[in-house]
Amino acid sequence: MPDARSGAGSPRAGRLLRRLLGGAAALLVLMMLFVLPWWTLFASGVHWPVPVLVTGTVVFAAWLVSFPFLMTAGHGRRRADRAARVADTTLGMVWVLFTWSALGGLVHLVLIGTGVGGTGPARAVAVAVAVVSAGLLAWGHHEAMRVPRVKRLDVHLPRLGGGLDGTRVVLLADTHYGPIDRVRWSTRVAEAVNALDADVVVHAGDIADGTPAQRREQSAPLGTVRSRLAKVYVTGNHEYFAEPQGWLDRMAELGWEPLHNRHVVVERGGDRLVLAGVDDLTAESSGLVGHRANLLGALAGTDPEQPVLLVAHQPKYVEQAAAAGIDLQVSGHTHGGQIWPFNFLVRIDQPVVHGLSRHGERTRLYTSRGTGFWGPPFRVFAPSEITLLTLRPGDGPAASERSADAV
Structure with missing residues (x-):
């Protein structure tokens, strides 16, 4: 039995052990992310000239050593945007290099297994990994920074009244205003939304990384967004890293309806649609009074015969939505x-x-790929989107996707 006086087995010792194990796991992951690309490009039998090997080793070593410090400075208490930009970009670059180094390593093993080994094939694999990674990073950065294309879908809801046929719902999610100043991008996104002539505009959370004061200029263009019936917003998990109530207040200031476990009802052609929203699933662990995903509270006072469009940041909330008979949930994350x-x-x-x-x-779920990006300013094989959902009554197909228009 451990001696209580020694502190062994105490909560403090347990927390210390968890931190040590967590730190060791993080260090191991970091070593894998950085060492595998270095090995593939400079040490896997490629036999580059010594200056090339030394230069590559110094670059990767500097990356590896500086990365945790930059990440801490950028996303810790200091919230230094310059450090965050470098750290996030490094993370994206290393992730792509790691992925294609792993694939290149498999190809190299196959070549060795078939008797095609030596310096030549090793160099060919290294060059291919470097070229493919560079190409994907350049393309991925363009994809992340451009204004999203519009994805258009017709969504059939059996309980939707005929007066609501053709209701246009524009969905934004995961704008993630952050360390990279995207005021111009935000303005162009607002213009693209206004061009869609929406009845309802939804922002499904993760509006920013940072406080409302930090991201005031980037979020300002959301105040220019227009809709006929309503503009509604719910918190995502990233709001709970900063000031969730501050973001609810900021969106209200910009003319949006914050659906903080509440609903609004819109009417068109004599028929009604309930727009309900819940806090993110992580809200309860924030310790903030009144912040948790509360579907019962959001639906309190609604007519059970009216169709409901629920805004919930995370798609996995659909289990609760389906149990409650929600008609359509829209999410991002x-x-x-x-x-x-x-x-x-x-x-x-x-x-x-x-x-x-x-x-x-009954329940349909639409999950957006998101309008912006988090952290690394890259999107690879996962294009951003502004989504236009046109609601249709009846038991038609769940959705019919039409062509996506470039903005």
Whole structure:
């Protein structure tokens, strides 16, 4: 039995052990992310001239050593945007290099297994990994920084009244205003939304990384967004890293309806649609009074015969939505994976990565790939989107996708 006076087995010792184990795991992951690309490009039998080997080694060593300090400075208490930009870009670059180094390593092993080894094939694999990674990073950066294309879908809801046929719902999600100043991008996104002549505009959370004061200029163009019936917003998990109530207040200041576990009802052609919203699933762990995902509270006082469009940041909330008989849930959070093959990891945590899906007898879920990006300014095989959902009554197909227009 441990001696209580020694502190062994105490909560403090347990927390210390968890921190040590967590730190060791993080260090191991970092070593893998940086060492595998270095090995593939400079040490896997390529036999580059010594100056090339030394230069590559110094660059990767500097990356590895500086990365945790930059990440801490950029996303810790200091919130230094310059450090965050470098750290986030480094993370994206290393992730792409790691992915294609792993694939290149498999190709190299196959070549060795078939008797095609030596310096020549090793160099060919290294060059191919470097060229493919550079190309994907250049293209991925362009994809991340451009104004998203519009994705258009017709969504059939059996309980939708005929007067609401053709209701145009524009969905934004995961704008992630952050360390990279995107005021101009934000303005162009607002212009693109206004060009869609929406009845309802939805922002499904993760509006920014940082406080409302930090991201005031980037969020300001949201105040120019127009809609006929309503503009509604819910918190995402990233609001709970900063000031969630501040973001609810900021969106109200910009003319949006914050659906903080509440609803509004819109009417068109004599028929009504309930727009309900819940806090993000992480809200309860924030410790903030009144912040948690509360679907019962959001629906309190609604007519059970009226169709409901629920805004919930994370797709996995659809389990509760389906149990409550919600007609349509719209979500973001996944970014479609953002940088391939991260989409496979997202799928472990979420029921879908992107697109329209059906859950239970009634409930449809639309998951956006997101309008902006988080962290690394890259999108690889996961394009951003502004989504136009046109609501249709009746038991038609779950959705019919039409052509996406470039903005």
